[in-house]
Amino acid sequence: MLDLNDVCVTFYPNTSNERIALDHLSFHIDDGDFISVLGTNGAGKSTLLNAISGTLECDAGEIILDGQDITYAPEYKRARVIGRLFQDPMKGTAPHMTIEENLGLAYSRGKRTTLSKAIKKGDRKFFLEQLASLGLGLEERITTNVGLLSGGQRQALTLLMATIVTPKLLLLDEHTAALDPKTAKQVMDITERMVKEHHITTLMITHNMKQALEYGNKTIILNEGKIVKVLEGEERRQTSVDDLLNMYDFV
């Protein structure tokens, strides 16, 4: 589904500030995999998602998505098939536009359209159903400006926007880290439901080890720009948070 072959990213090469962020990283991701990504600060997790989404260009290597070489595809083209969420709930939505307008834009992703054309008559019913499925009462607030929503409501809406046209790949960059524990759990449960329902291949960065083991089917640990551990199947099921902490001691 997604193949990373020998991907390298170095910041400020050949200077005293040189930082190797991805070091000949190779990895294969199967269709429908939901992978949690762990690693210490500076391990290269965000750089990995930036390289996949096209926010930054790799220095070497290739990225193949669904059989297509996207290594040098511009970010806006990848955004048609790759959904992304960030830690900051303010990212990914237009705060001065209503919930309906934001959903309209997301729904028309990849099509040439103006906003007025983006929301068609039948769409409102669909948006209301989708919002109701989040279980946060947002269907009652479809004409509210998104800037007035709480962080959790906004992340749930951003998730809906990222998946309303099913993406090939969903990239989650600590998307619950800024939320209180109860809201974080709510957003994680919505995430899991959407990913399962639409069979979306997903990569999720987290520093929460419990979350890393609880959600998804694989966990990878990055260190110094390399994948140093892949946990799956029985080994993953038998792994505790303490075991994970010990693995961090190794790296």
Ligand SMILES: Nc1ncnc2c1ncn2[C@@H]1O[C@H](COP(=O)(O)OP(=O)(O)OP(=O)(O)O)[C@@H](O)[C@H]1O
């Ligand atoms: N835009 C940049 N310019 C220079 N160096 C960068 C840049 N982005 C990342 N780096 C460096 O690349 C390395 C990997 O950073 P990255 O942000 O990918 O790590 P991370 O695992 O996501 O860390 P964190 O958990 O702190 O978010 C680090 O050494 C970082 O300082």
